[in-house]
Amino acid sequence: MIAELGAGKFIAAGGCLVCGVVVIAAIGGGAKYAFTAAETAKLRAAICAYAAPPDAVRQVPAARFGLSSQQIANAQKIVNVAAKLGLPKRAAEVALGTAIQESSLTNLRTGTGSYGLFQQQPSQGWGTKQQVTDPSHAARSFYTRLVEIPGWEHMPLTQAAALVQRPREDLRDAYAKHEPRAKALVALLWKGGSPRRAAVDTAASDDMRVSVQTAAGLSVPRDELVASIAADLAGKESGERTDPEEIRKRADDIVTTVAGRLCKELKVRADDPADATTSDGNALIVSPAARGAIAVRAALGMIGVPYSWGGGGPDGPSFGTGRGAMTKGFDCSGLTEYAWSKAGVSIGSSTGPQWHSGKHVDRSQLQPGDLVFFAYNPRDPSTIHHVGLYIGEGKMVHAPHTGSHVQIAPMSRSDYAGAVRPS
DSSP states (O other): OOOTTOOOOEEETTEEEOBTBOOOOOGGGTOOOOOSGGGHHHHHHHHHHHSOOTTOOOOOOHHHHOOOHHHHHHHHHHHHHHHHTTOOHHHHHHHHHHHHHHHTTOOOOOSSSOBTTTTBOGGGTSOOHHHHTSHHHHHHHHHHHHTTSTTGGGSOHHHHHHHHHOOOGGGTTTTGGGHHHHHHHHHHHOOSOOHHHHHOOGGGOHHHHHHHHHHHHTTOOHHHHHHHHHHHHHHHTTTSOOOHHHHHHHHHHHHHHHHHHHHHHHHHHHTOTTOTTTTTSGGGOOSHHHHHHHHHHHHHTTTTOBBOTTOOBTTBOEEOSGGGTTOEEBOHHHHHHHHHHTTTOOOOSSHHHHHTSEEEEOGGGOOTTOEEEEESSTTOGGGEEEEEEEEETTEEEEOOSTTOBSEEEEOOOTTEEEEEEEO
């Protein structure tokens, strides 16, 4: 896996393959890999695009909430005030349910005495017209009265809202219908944090940095990267009753934080011609996981190429020898040699040298790009007869035998002998 934070999904050639926390999509369909000197600017732009501004309004599916961007912005301000005041999320839920009922989250500046998101009346001590039409001030005033109500945290939303707003008797239950939408919005927009999220030191994770770089280099949409991290976080908390929207928010925060720091670093390096160690962009990609991702990308690009005994090498498919003399393609070790050459690593042209080309790793620790070997006697490396490239989720890309072609296959074989991480 690319990042130690967990296992996300690597989608390629119709397969769903574990690759750290990164969704690397459409590899078989021509996604461009940006980790080359010529594409440093593209890589920087892609990473910076992941880093949403800290105070940016999060994208809310219109079909789900039926709100405009301005309405969402107003909802965000209400939620932000609750967080800054140190109030629980329940306070923001009550406030949003109230504002949806009173104004549909529209900051109304005209009326017959009631104004703003909460339709507050200056004559009743809520503040001046200018103040009650300031969303942050209006929210703060709402919360001030809410927290004075004994037991408000445990009341139904409509009861708490009515005690603050004091509407006509026939309207006191009108807030109830907005509770589901208010809860969903708070889950998406809340920035107050949680102990679990605060405990995740994403910025300090070198592997997470590599994951973001790799995803950006492979043109993975930001939403897919966030969804992958969210799925991993959900898996880690499968025994807990955690709000899916809260988990996705945490995943979004991870991407924003890590990409934001990388973006700043890359901009500094781009402006400093004296930084020779990073000016070509490649110095960023130094971990075995990142090189493995490059090797996987190269191998998957050869899917469908015919098997050719003795064929293939660093320059790509070639005519083989013996029964492969008439076929241009790869044999098993020719494919892996080609893939790792694209990552700048020479591993040799046959299974013997490749078995000794790096660190041997346990099967439970496999990362995409690791060489996986198969032998007639799995305990005897001298009997190795096949090698493939691990791509995640118990699968590999390999060139199987004469008459076949480069393809993805499961590793559930009894002749598995071991794995090597080239260095």
